[in-house]
Amino acid sequence: MLASLLLLATAVVAAPSADTGCTRDQLQAVADSIVAAQTAGNPALVKPAAAADVAVTENRQSSSLASSILSRALKPDHVRSSLDTTQCATYTEMIVASGAKPYEIGVQVFLAPGDASAIHRVDTIYTSTGDWLFNITGTLYWASKESWTTIPEAQRDTRAVIQAAADAYCDIFSNKSTVVPWGTPCARLEGGSYTGKGAADDSCNVGIPSGVTLTKRRYVIDETIGAVDVMMAFADLPDSHDFRVEKGKLRYVHTMTVMTGAKGKSGGAKGRRRGVTSEIKESL
Incomplete structure (x- = not known):
């Protein structure tokens, strides 16, 4: 019985929600907008717009989109994104090798499952000179x-x-x-x-x-x-x-x-x- 319950629990965790309302195309557009915002240094380019109660962290500290690294014009030399249709989320890796200061930037974006009309969470980790083995x-x-x-x-x-x-x-x-x-x-x-x-x-x-x-x-x-x-x-x-x-x-x-x-x-x-x-x- 216990084994059956564990298998059922695993299936519940692993199975995509039927009503997430998020497609890969929609999430790719979100990821593309992150790159556009970073390149221009303009967080307003992030789409869809952030919800009124959006939670933003940057290097595990509370922040805002307006004051985040997305407000700095940095042109990525390498981009790769992951699209999570179950959670309605994206992750974008950006490597900025040119310009006055180099960066490696990772951005997680979460929409509300079942509602792709607004961004509800943005978490960013970025590293630069002086960080762990940074080169x-x-x-x-x-x-x-x-x-x-x-x-x-x-x-x-x-x-x-x-x-x-x-x-x-x-x-x-x-x-x-x-x-x-x-x-x-x-x-x-x-x-x-x-x-x-x-x-x-x-x-x-x-x-x-x-x-x-x-x-x-x-x-x-x-x-x-x-x-x-x-x-x-x-x-x-x-x-x-x-x-x-x-x-x-x-x-x-x-x-x-x-x-x-x-x-x-x-x-x-x-x-x-x-x-x-x-x-x-x-x-x-």
């Missing part, structure tokens, strides 16, 4: 080489499988007994550092610290490309981990961790992140 040249180079293309429908993983793979990766930081579905090959882009060499045995299972909790997770999941972005607190630091999952296994991991300014103010968390720098660099 925009490496970030752009490696991200541009990866393939996050559409997965044939018969080969797609469920939402539950995709999220479980991401959660296992996040959980192993605090629980080394966690079984992570490592793919082979798998490549991790961390700041501008890359674990992949284009070899069949490339691994993401390197430089994983111990005793660190990854909490307050917020997900955007796109089964069509096998992607899930998780915005969270890495210990106390603002963080985004973006995953590509193929046949239940991790294929790509992109990470951003904010370590500069008030947004990355936790000294203890900084110490734990910096404490694994040599271990990660030795493995890259």
